Amino acid sequence: MVIRDHQVRIQAVAARWFDDVPDPLTAEALAAKEGIELALEIGCERVVLEVDSKMLHDSLQSSSSERTAIGGLCFDITELARSISDFKIHWVCREANLVDDHCAQLVSASKRCFFWVDDVPDWLLGLATADCTLDHD
16 A cells, blocks of 8 residues: 655555455455555545556446445445545556555565555655656556
């Protein structure tokens, strides 16, 4: 999860290992839900949830997502989003999500989470700059 401000500066980064997740789509949905929870926790009033899973994006946009395997998570995400005054969901190509992908590779069953707020390591800031130069469409 990466939280950026309106000038795309990183405000927080978090990565967590999920046990017993049945598939990548569920992992993406869990990360999206936790990202929104983190945004709410640090006081974000406007949120653009960027996901690199087209299937998750489409499920969150669909009114029939409750009938999918991630229906409960989609419901949770939608309910959390109601607490945010301005909420949007965008799909981005995986290559435009370098920070998220790199952080996801840092966690494991033995190193269960990483979390940075305000004091983000320089190597992550470098990845974030690279993210911003890529096309997000």
